[in-house]
Amino acid sequence: MKYIDEFRDSSLVHRLADRIRAAASHGREYKFMEVCGTHTMAVFRFGLRDLLEPNIKLISGPGCPVCVTPVEYMDRTIAIARLPDVIITTFGDMMRVPGSRSSLYKEKAAGRDVRMVYSTDDALDIAKRNPGKEVVFLGVGFETTVPTVGASIITAARQGIGNYSVLCAHKTMPEALRWLVADSRHGIDGFLLPGHVSAITGMKPYEFLAKEYNTGCVAAGFEPVDILQAILMLVNQSKPRVEIQYKRIITPLGNRLARSMTGMVFEKCSSVWRGIGEVKDSGLKIRREFSGFDAALKFKVKVTPAHENKVCICNMVLKGVKTPLECRLFGKRCTPDNPVGSCMVSSEGTCAAYYKYGRR
C-alpha cells in the first residue's frame, strides 16, 4: 500500500477486526497499551475501540511529552520568563500546560516575552536577532525531538550564539516502559510501541520487554490499518516478541545518525514524569561540554514547591490505571479550553481524546 487512503480503507479495517476476533481466545482478556499520544488520538478518531470485542482492551500510556512534563518544570520556566531580558521560545502545546499557579499563556498575557516557534531554527534566529536578550528554548520531547534540539545546541556553539540555551526535560521511552511493566498491577499484555520514536531507537532497546518481562510489543504506524494490524500481531504472538508493523518507516537498527547527534550533546539522567514520579535513567541532560547552553545552570531561579490540583487524576490516567471518565473534573471544570491537568492540554493527551471523540 502506498497511499494514506489505503491505510484507512474501511473494508480492510473491518477484515482486520474480524481476524482479531477470530484469533483472540474468547476465554481471556487482552490488555494492550498504546504508549504514544498520537496512537491514542488515532484510536479515538477512527473509533477503533468500538471495532474490538470487549475482551480486547486498549489503554492509553504516557507517550505524550507534554502530558508528562512535571509541574516543577513549568514553574521553573515561568520563573525564568519573569526575569528581565529573557525570551522563552516553545512549541505551541507547552503554552497551556498548567504550572502550580500560572501557565506560559497567562505569563504572555501579563507581558512576558513568550513566543511560539515551529522549529529550533526559529529559536536560534530569534537569538541572533536579539543579542541583548537571552533566548531559552523548552527542550521537551522524546527520542524523535531530541536530535534537532541537540543540533541547535551544536549550531549555537559553532556560531558563537551565546545568548541561546535549552531548558532540558527530554525523556526516553524504553525506561518508562520498564517502569510500567515492572509493576504487575498494570497487567499489560503487550505494547503498541510509538512508531516515530522506534524509527530513531530501533528495536533493540525494547528487547527486555519480551526477554525479562514476557511481554510482547509491536512498533506500529498511526493509521487505522496499521494499528489493527499491530493488534493482530500482538494477539497472534505465541511467544512474546519484539516486532515491527510500521516497516515503511522503522528498521530494526533505527536511525544511527540521529542517535549519535543525541549522544554528542546529551547524557542519561533520572527524570521526573508528571503523574509517575522519578524514573531512573529515563531522562537526558546536557553534557558538561555544552553546559553554557543549559538554561537550568544559566538561570538560578528560586522555585517554590510545586503543587497539583488534588482532584485531578492525571497520574492514574498516565499509568493506564484509571480512565478520564473516573475523574470528577472531566468535562465540567476540566475541558480543552480550560485544562486543569496536563492530559487535557495536548491535543493528543488521553483526557483530550476522551473529550473530543467519546469514550468506552
Ligand code: SF4
Ligand atoms: S501532542 Fe505534541 S507533544 Fe504530545 S505526542 Fe503529540 S506531537 Fe508529541
Ligand code: SF4
Ligand atoms: S479530566 Fe482534567 S483534571 Fe481530570 S485527570 Fe484529566 S486532565 Fe486531570
